[in-house]
Amino acid sequence: MNALPASEHLLVAPVLLPLATAAVLLMLGERWRTARALLAVASALLGLAVAVALLLHVEAHGPMGAVYLPGDWPVPFGIVLVGDRLAGLMLVLAAATGVGSLLFSLARWQRAGVHFHPLFQLQLMGLNGAFLTGDLFNLFVFFEVLLAASYGLLLHGGGAARVRTSLHYISINLLASLLFLIGVALLYGVTGTLNMADMAQRLPHVPASDRGLLHAGAAILGVAFFAKAAVWPLNAWLPPAYGAASAPVASLFAILTKVGVYALLRLWSLCFPDSAGGSALFGGDALVWGGMATLAFGAVGMLASQQLGRLAGFSIIATSGTLLAAIGFGQPALTAGALFYLASSTLAAVALYLLVELLERARQAEIDVPLEVTVGPLPVFADARPAAEVNLDDQELPLVGRAIPGALAFLGVAFVIVALVVAGLPPLSGFVGKVAMLTALLDPGIGAVGGTAARWTLFALLVVSGFLSSIGLVRLGMRQFWAPQDRPAPRLRVVECMPIGLLLGLCVLMVVRGDPALRYLRATADSLHRPALYIDAVRAARPVARAPEARR
Amino acid sequence: MEIVVSLVIGVLAASGVWLVLRPRTFQVLIGLSLLSYAVNLFIFSVGSLAIDKEPIARAGEPADLLHYTDPLPQSLVLTAIVISFATTALFLVVLLALRGLTDSDHVDAEEERP
Numbered sequence: 001m002n003a004l005p006a007s008e009h010l011l012v013a014p015v016l017l018p019l020a021t022a023a024v025l026l027m028l029g030e031r032w033r034t035a036r037a038l039l040a041v042a043s044a045l046l047g048l049a050v051a052v053a054l055l056l057h058v059e060a061h062g063p064m065g066a067v068y069l070p071g072d073w074p075v076p077f078g079i080v081l082v083g084d085r086l087a088g089l090m091l092v093l094a095a096a097t098g099v100g101s102l103l104f105s106l107a108r109w110q111r112a113g114v115h116f117h118p119l120f121q122l123q124l125m126g127l128n129g130a131f132l133t134g135d136l137f138n139l140f141v142f143f144e145v146l147l148a149a150s151y152g153l154l155l156h157g158g159g160a161a162r163v164r165t166s167l168h169y170i171s172i173n174l175l176a177s178l179l180f181l182i183g184v185a186l187l188y189g190v191t192g193t194l195n196m197a198d199m200a201q202r203l204p205h206v207p208a209s210d211r212g213l214l215h216a217g218a219a220i221l222g223v224a225f226f227a228k229a230a231v232w233p234l235n236a237w238l239p240p241a242y243g244a245a246s247a248p249v250a251s252l253f254a255i256l257t258k259v260g261v262y263a264l265l266r267l268w269s270l271c272f273p274d275s276a277g278g279s280a281l282f283g284g285d286a287l288v289w290g291g292m293a294t295l296a297f298g299a300v301g302m303l304a305s306q307q308l309g310r311l312a313g314f315s316i317i318a319t320s321g322t323l324l325a326a327i328g329f330g331q332p333a334l335t336a337g338a339l340f341y342l343a344s345s346t347l348a349a350v351a352l353y354l355l356v357e358l359l360e361r362a363r364q365a366e367i368d369v370p371l372e373v374t375v376g377p378l379p380v381f382a383d384a385r386p387a388a389e390v391n392l393d394d395q396e397l398p399l400v401g402r403a404i405p406g407a408l409a410f411l412g413v414a415f416v417i418v419a420l421v422v423a424g425l426p427p428l429s430g431f432v433g434k435v436a437m438l439t440a441l442l443d444p445g446i447g448a449v450g451g452t453a454a455r456w457t458l459f460a461l462l463v464v465s466g467f468l469s470s471i472g473l474v475r476l477g478m479r480q481f482w483a484p485q486d487r488p489a490p491r492l493r494v495v496e497c498m499p500i501g502l503l504l505g506l507c508v509l510m511v512v513r514g515d516p517a518l519r520y521l522r523a524t525a526d527s528l529h530r531p532a533l534y535i536d537a538v539r540a541a542r543p544v545a546r547a548p549e550a551r552r
Numbered sequence: 553m554e555i556v557v558s559l560v561i562g563v564l565a566a567s568g569v570w571l572v573l574r575p576r577t578f579q580v581l582i583g584l585s586l587l588s589y590a591v592n593l594f595i596f597s598v599g600s601l602a603i604d605k606e607p608i609a610r611a612g613e614p615a616d617l618l619h620y621t622d623p624l625p626q627s628l629v630l631t632a633i634v635i636s637f638a639t640t641a642l643f644l645v646v647l648l649a650l651r652g653l654t655d656s657d658h659v660d661a662e663e664e665r666p
Contacts, residue, residue, distance in 0.1 A: 137628055144635045151642055160653040164661045167577065167646050171659075174584050174639055175572065178591045181632055185591075188625070189598035 011068040011083045013050045014091055014128035017043060022121035030114060037106055040117040044102045047124060048095035055088035067541040075541055076198040080134040082538060085524035090131040090262055093343055096506060097255045097350050098124045100499035104354050105248035107496045112157040112246060123149035123252060130259050134538055136184050136194045147173050150256060153249045154241060165241040172237045176227035179220050186217025197538035200270045200531055204277040211278055222283055229260030229320045232294040239313030247357030254349035257316055258342060261323045269528045287328025288454050292461055294321025299465035302472040308356045311472055312349060315422050318465055319345040325458050326437050335525035337436030340518060344429035344510055348421035351503040355414055358492060359480055407492045412481050417504045419477060423470035429510040434462055557597050564590035577647045577657050588636035592629050599625030
């Protein structure tokens with residue numbers, strides 16, 4: 001009877017903490033609004049601290065940080081939680097996203113409907129569980145937890161537009177979940193296990209007669225993840241749904257598509273590495289070409305968007321496409337760059353969705369005010385208004401040296417930073433990620449999947465999509481900030497600006513500390529492409545209650 | 553046995569797909585339900601169909617699939633049933649809300665123009 005040290009139990013904390021918080025928040029009901037908000041924020045901050053502690057723990061303890069057996073069953077039979085480098089990275093990203101969105105919601109959105117905070121916590125629980133679990137069916141359950149919470153959150157605030165897009169979102173995700181189940185059932189039927197490590201170990205020994213069934217199952221599972229990761233042509237639901245969601249919800253959803261990308265990266269690198277015999281690199285071409293089609297679709301969509309909210313949705317699609325195409329090559333250097341890009345683009349997308357809300361609020365003021373003015377009976381005389389170049393204010397003084405309101409300055413600077421990260425322009429983190437990927441693509445040795453044509457197509461697409469997205473962002477930014485207008489300066493609260501500032505600060509930090517970050521991600525990619533590490537770590541886990549000798 | 557189960561799965565799935573592609577929300581709801589039944593039966597069937605076998609390995613008999621039926625797919629089906637039931641109920645609520653808000657039972661909340 002040897003109890004685990006406390007640090008081992010840290011691995012289950014990202015799941016239990018939001019679950020317990022959600023339960024307490026539900027019991028509190030809708031009373032004690034301040035206490036509920038404080039509890040939710042404290043829990044989210046604690047979750048962030050736990051995620052960072054896990055990441056440091058993993059970094060300190062070699063390639064596979066920790067394996068935890070929640071039910072204390074021996075390995076292939078019970079559920080396992082695996083905290084490796086990739087899981088650590090995704091947990092920190094999810095927690096940072098959660099803290100940012102939650103802080104933003106404190107200003108207004110938490111009061112727009114009931115049960116916002118419990119749903120938010122359950123969403124975080126589903127995200128954390130999906131990143132940690134090492135069991136295929138448990139992955140399905142955590143997917144359903146996070147999806148069920150996301151259905152509720154998407155409806156938060158009400159209104160016909162949200163309900164209509166929710167209907168589409170729910171039906172698409174229900175269908176994807178059914179495909180997920182079919183894929184899991186087929187894989188179980190062929191391999192006889194649901195433990196991801198055990199399955200990966202058995203795959204090379206699957207007889208040739210069953211290999212077709214195995215590939216069909218993996219492909220169906222892949223389609224389910226494609227739909228969640230918004231891969232073209234399964235992504236028509238994303239821009240309307242994310243555009244209709246309330247700002248903190250849309251910004252939290254920025255990480256939902258990354259769950260699909262994560263699942264593909266985890267399962268594909270684990271189950272179909274070079275060494276997988278008859279199934280080596282199965283589906284790599286689908287990842288590469290599907291990802292590139294998605295990237296092209298997202299970039300053109302960004303150029304075509306007339307509203308910032310839709311542009312943000314297409315930028316998420318473009319990010320998904322970039323990641324999948326880069327992952328599909330199956331090369332550690334490229335995967336490391338993609339992971340860096342994943343982190344920076346997720347943080348930027350969260351900040352962008354929060355900014356959209358603040359900018360739209362400023363526009364709303366502009367739309368509301370002049371209504372009475374335009375319907376007034378007074379004719380407009382041509383010479384009553386000053387010539388456009390003179391730019392006079394009410395006292396007919398030329399506008400020289402007038403201070404820009406602080407709120408507008410903040411929005412402008414934040415928008416420029418977000419645009420730089422999203423478009424991947426220097427000197428910010430999006431650029432570092434893209435350069436890491438482009439450098440890896442220049443290496444002629446990586447044509448294992450897709451060949452030279454795929455390599456150069458992705459290279460060109462990465463450059464062109466950055467160009468297109470910067471055009472789209474600059475155009476909307478000019479319309480937003482430079483177009484002549486009499487709108488009053490938007491009123492911002494500190495609690496709304498703080499998360500945007502923090503998230504953008506993280507993007508800047510990723511550049512300043514770029515070397516250790518890239519080294520960590522390089523190690524992550526290396527261990528991902530050596531699945532034996534993951535398999536051995538999971539299989540080496542032993543239950544604590546009974547010593548292994550006593551069971552025999 | 554195998555023929556009957558696979559026919560049932562096929563008919564349920566085909567009807568479900570057809571209904572999901574229909575323009576009325578209630579048809580989509582029924583289609584999703586039929587699809588989830590088909591998937592549940594499918595999961596059940598991957599654990600090797602057997603008649604009169606319990607999902608319990610008995611003492612004295614070898615624990616292979618000739619002597620007992622695999623219990624894992626049954627527990628998976630149980631989880632899948634609960635989840636699809638809950639999400640279908642939620643879908644029904646959203647369907648009614650959309651009907652109330654827009655006075656239309658079309659999935660896009662407006663009729664197609666010819």
